[in-house]
Amino acid sequence: MAKVKIPENKVQELKDLCASYNNEPGELINVLHGAQGMFGYLPAEVQEIVADQMNVSVAHVYGVVTFYSFFSMLPKGKHPISICMGTACYVRGAEKVLDEFKRHLEVKVGETTPDGKFSLSCLRCVGACGLAPVVTIGERVYGRVSPEDVKGILGEY
Amino acid sequence: MNLVKLTIDNKPVVVENGTTILEAAKSIGVRIPSLCYMKMDDMNFENKPGGCRVCVVEVEGRRNLAPACKTECTEGMVVNTHTVRVINARRTVVELILSDHPAECLTCAKSGECELQDLAQNLGIREIHYTGEQSHYKGDQSPAIIREMDKCIMCRRCETACNEVQTVGVLSAVNRGFESVVAPAFEMDLDHSVCTYCGQCVAVCPTGALTERDYTWKVIEALVDPTKTVVVQTAPAVRAALGESFGMEPGSLVTAKMVSALRKLGFDYVFDTDFAADLTIMEEGTELLDRLNRHLNGDQEVKLPILTSCCPGWVKFFEHQFPEMMDVPSTAKSPQQMFGAIAKSYFAKKLDKKREDLVVVSVMPCLAKKYECTREEFSVNGDPDVNVSITTRELAQLIRNANLDFASLPDDDFDQPMGESTGASVIFGTTGGVIEAAVRTAYELHTGKILEKVDFKELRGMEGSRKATVDFDGLKLNIGIAHGLGNARKLLEEVKAGKSEFHAIEIMACPGGCIGGGGQPYHHGNVDILKKRQRAIYEEDKGKPIRKSHENPFIQELYKEFLGKPMSDLSHELLHTHYFDRKKKAEVE
Amino acid sequence: MAIDYDGLLASGSMMGSGGMIVMDEDDCMVSVAKFYLDFTVEESCGKCTPCRIGNKRLYEMLDKITLGKAEEGDLTRLRNLANVIKDTALCGLGQTSPNPVLSTLDNFPEEYEAHVKESKCPAGQCRALMQYVISPKLCTGCTLCARVCPVDAISGDKKLPHFIDTSVCIKCGACMEKCKFGAISIQ
Numbered sequence: 006m007a008k009v010k011i012p013e014n015k016v017q018e019l020k021d022l023c024a025s026y027n028n029e030p031g032e033l034i035n036v037l038h039g040a041q042g043m044f045g046y047l048p049a050e051v052q053e054i055v056a057d058q059m060n061v062s063v064a065h066v067y068g069v070v071t072f073y074s075f076f077s078m079l080p081k082g083k084h085p086i087s088i089c090m091g092t093a094c095y096v097r098g099a100e101k102v103l104d105e106f107k108r109h110l111e112v113k114v115g116e117t118t119p120d121g122k123f124s125l126s127c128l129r130c131v132g133a134c135g136l137a138p139v140v141t142i143g144e145r146v147y148g149r150v151s152p153e154d155v156k157g158i159l160g161e162y
Numbered sequence: 163m164n165l166v167k168l169t170i171d172n173k174p175v176v177v178e179n180g181t182t183i184l185e186a187a188k189s190i191g192v193r194i195p196s197l198c199y200m201k202m203d204d205m206n207f208e209n210k211p212g213g214c215r216v217c218v219v220e221v222e223g224r225r226n227l228a229p230a231c232k233t234e235c236t237e238g239m240v241v242n243t244h245t246v247r248v249i250n251a252r253r254t255v256v257e258l259i260l261s262d263h264p265a266e267c268l269t270c271a272k273s274g275e276c277e278l279q280d281l282a283q284n285l286g287i288r289e290i291h292y293t294g295e296q297s298h299y300k301g302d303q304s305p306a307i308i309r310e311m312d313k314c315i316m317c318r319r320c321e322t323a324c325n326e327v328q329t330v331g332v333l334s335a336v337n338r339g340f341e342s343v344v345a346p347a348f349e350m351d352l353d354h355s356v357c358t359y360c361g362q363c364v365a366v367c368p369t370g371a372l373t374e375r376d377y378t379w380k381v382i383e384a385l386v387d388p389t390k391t392v393v394v395q396t397a398p399a400v401r402a403a404l405g406e407s408f409g410m411e412p413g414s415l416v417t418a419k420m421v422s423a424l425r426k427l428g429f430d431y432v433f434d435t436d437f438a439a440d441l442t443i444m445e446e447g448t449e450l451l452d453r454l455n456r457h458l459n460g461d462q463e464v465k466l467p468i469l470t471s472c473c474p475g476w477v478k479f480f481e482h483q484f485p486e487m488m489d490v491p492s493t494a495k496s497p498q499q500m501f502g503a504i505a506k507s508y509f510a511k512k513l514d515k516k517r518e519d520l521v522v523v524s525v526m527p528c529l530a531k532k533y534e535c536t537r538e539e540f541s542v543n544g545d546p547d548v549n550v551s552i553t554t555r556e557l558a559q560l561i562r563n564a565n566l567d568f569a570s571l572p573d574d575d576f577d578q579p580m581g582e583s584t585g586a587s588v589i590f591g592t593t594g595g596v597i598e599a600a601v602r603t604a605y606e607l608h609t610g611k612i613l614e615k616v617d618f619k620e621l622r623g624m625e626g627s628r629k630a631t632v633d634f635d636g637l638k639l640n641i642g643i644a645h646g647l648g649n650a651r652k653l654l655e656e657v658k659a660g661k662s663e664f665h666a667i668e669i670m671a672c673p674g675g676c677i678g679g680g681g682q683p684y685h686h687g688n689v690d691i692l693k694k695r696q697r698a699i700y701e702e703d704k705g706k707p708i709r710k711s712h713e714n715p716f717i718q719e720l721y722k723e724f725l726g727k728p729m730s731d732l733s734h735e736l737l738h739t740h741y742f743d744r745k746k747k748a749e750v751e
Numbered sequence: 752m753a754i755d756y757d758g759l760l761a762s763g764s765m766m767g768s769g770g771m772i773v774m775d776e777d778d779c780m781v782s783v784a785k786f787y788l789d790f791t792v793e794e795s796c797g798k799c800t801p802c803r804i805g806n807k808r809l810y811e812m813l814d815k816i817t818l819g820k821a822e823e824g825d826l827t828r829l830r831n832l833a834n835v836i837k838d839t840a841l842c843g844l845g846q847t848s849p850n851p852v853l854s855t856l857d858n859f860p861e862e863y864e865a866h867v868k869e870s871k872c873p874a875g876q877c878r879a880l881m882q883y884v885i886s887p888k889l890c891t892g893c894t895l896c897a898r899v900c901p902v903d904a905i906s907g908d909k910k911l912p913h914f915i916d917t918s919v920c921i922k923c924g925a926c927m928e929k930c931k932f933g934a935i936s937i938q
Contacts, residue, residue, distance in 0.1 A: 049347075064333055064334035068335050074338075092786070095786050129790060229841075254831065255839060258800050315800075316800075339797045340797065340803055
């Protein structure tokens with residue numbers, strides 16, 4: 006695993022974040038949420054600092070990070086793409102839409118394009134079943150997406 | 163005390179409120195099969211995640227099956243432990259586990275001791291009806307422990323041992339669902355982690371996922387090499403457990419047969435780590451008195467309490483977790499390493515051989531000792547003081563390999579000079595033993611009087627953390643004892659905070675001390691086995707003609723001929739060591 | 752059927768978040784069950800055996816069925832496993848995850864049997880079980896299908912009925928989409 010050197014001021018910010026939760030081990034998930042917000046992802050160094058501050062083992066922090074799909078140890082793309090795989094989207098062809106995104110971006114689910122522009126993930130139901138199949142890119146929501154639309158959508162970025 | 167009445171398999175049973183179905187059933191002789199569950203009273207070990215679902219039973223009125231290990235008995239409950247529904251579910255669950263388990267039983271290190279294998283046999287599983295993808299994880303081979311997580315069944319016992327009992331915190335369940343596995347942070351190798359190699363994870367693993375690194379072949383190679391003189395040393399706790407590997411009752415003392423077996427295996431000299439334990443007492447006891455006297459004379463530099471340093475798991479623990487306190491433990495090496503250092507200097511000289519021509523093999527109840535041998539400071543020009551360390555289990559393997567019928571071996575005695583030992587050294591094998599041995603010698607050295615009563619019962623027991631005050635002819639010595647690293651951590655936190663009332667503390671990493679070491683025959687969660695081993699150790703002590711380390715004639719001779727006196731320059735060079743700050747070492751590579 | 756808590760439970764379903772999805776004969780019940788299992792496999796925390804391994808095996812068996820590779824006895828095993836998972840799983844996820852399998856098995860047994868015994872997907876959804884065929888009666892030999900086929904699986908002379916080599920066909924459906932005469936169908 007490549008080492009990333011976190012700048013001193015960021016380290017302090019992270020320690021302050023832990024302290025804002027009183028370094029309480031029960032608040033680990035909240036701290037990790039905050040840390041991911043801060044760095045965009047949770048590299049090993051961040052997890053080590055958090056473990057040290059909250060007085061839990063690094064293994065435990067790593068266990069939590071790998072358990073919850075929200076947490077990522079890889080940097081996300083500038084434009085994170087999520088394909089809804091809820092039931093409605095699925096029966097309306099979300100899988101074919103996903104395949105098309107994979108083909109265009111040449112990445113698998115959970116990966117980021119080499120230029121760091123897009124990352125691809127799946128999620129379960131965004132609560133917009135009437136628009137199925139649904140794709141979100143960043144904060145934007147695309148409804149009734151067909152495989153043919155994919156190229157055009159990517160072209161917007 | 164509230165009692166509840168219930169029925170299990172048509173038998174009425176009355177139990178205390180809060181009793182689980184599993185325990186209630188056991189009390190009336192109904193053995194419900196279980197797998198992930200393990201409970202060891204006195205050891206602070208309780209693992210019941212309720213994850214394997216092997217112990218499910220039918221409870222009348224309940225929609226689904228109940229896990230017996232986690233379900234508490236209630237008034238009027240009607241439990242059936244072997245209906246068709248239960249048996250089918252249980253078999254299906256075990257088949258599922260087997261469907262994600264490599265079918266390598268024939269060559270698996272755990273074969274014959276594997277709880278999953280036993281379970282499959284007891285349930286009569288002859289076919290696995292559900293097959294599919296199997297989990298594959300990165301292998302990990304450290305100097306002491308091998309992790310083959312493809313064989314992990316997610317019982318989580320190792321996690322409980324590592325985190326709750328030992329508070330080492332190396333292991334955690336990682337990932338989720340079918341990919342979940344127990345691993346160190348970032349799935350790094352143990353070698354890069356803060357693992358102490360105490361081996362308690364190995365001691366509780368039901369399958370072959372966690373095993374010791376096997377060095378038996380290295381021993382065989384040394385034994386057949388005509389250019390080598392092979393010297394073996396056996397730790398105190400080995401003799402109280404080795405018999406179990408040959409079907410003997412736990413607590414059988416097999417010292418004489420063990421010596422006999424070692425000689426038949428072809429070792430040139432069969433010596434005893436106990437000899438080195440006596441030597442440890444001379445050094446550590448002297449160091450204790452030295453620090454104590456300086457402290458009493460107002461020396462502010464001197465640190466008290468002094469902590470024992472015989473246990474390599476404990477040493478690695480404080481190097482990682484309390485590096486700022488490295489001047490607190492005694493500088494005395496462990497008996498294993500003292501033995502190696504003396505064997506390759508004093509004894510090699512006696513034989514008129516170069517140290518490289520000697521191969522020192524140790525038989526230990528311990529996995530951390532395998533790692534200890536590899537520490538650089540314990541070698542001279544790349545030649546380790548102890549070449550190979552094998553466990554009690556590996557010795558049993560060697561004995562079986564040699565086609566020896568252990569039970570019918572004639573009695574035999576250790577060779578001299580490094581085979582002579584006292585009762586004080588034997589009790590090194592159990593919690594409380596090292597400090598009792600130290601007290602026996604330190605008392606006489608300090609007071610100049612003869613100690614009549616050598617049994618310090620107040621230092622004995624199985625509680626995780628104990629304290630006692632010993633009267634040194636007016637000087638009250640406060641002694642702390644901890645076994646299990648979690649208990650050690652508590653005492654250490656007190657020392658760190660300056661709140662410790664103790665003058666000396668004995669620490670052993672494994673619950674029960676070396677008798678419960680990670681290299682001993684598997685206890686499968688039965689604490690009685692440890693207690694019987696402990697009794698055997700005290701039995702051996704009682705039967706020894708000499709019971710104080712400083713009275714060992716060969717130790718006296720060693721000092722006279724070679725070392726001079728305890729804490730001499732040569733003693734410092736050979737028998738003392740220094741510690742390393744490993745806080746920074748456990749990082750992602 | 753009453754759309755209330757008990758009514759849904761009685762028919763092997765449950766209220767959930769209150770959403771309702773309507774499917775018709777063009778949806779394959781085996782595939783739908785597999786879709787739900789895919790979800791539980793992903794959501795399983797991994798703590799208990801029946802959910803961690805059992806759901807994975809359920810998914811794999813359903814996958815095998817949709818691929819037309821299931822054998823005699825697989826449906827019995829499928830039902831047993833589903834029942835055991837329901838009966839032994841630690842939490843609500845595992846205790847309900849086999850429901851889509853059991854309720855589709857109960858209500859649409861013929862769909863499962865068609866997959867297993869005849870290697871056919873009645874809804875025409877399981878790609879592995881599909882075969883694109885050209886009706887010689889309707890085909891005019893316009894050659895358009897042969898030209899759009901990305902893997903050159905279609906052959907035939909001009910103005911004569913064409914033919915799809917099923918061993919080469921990747922079932923992309925491009926030919927059927929382009930055919931102006933409705934000569935291509937799925938069997």
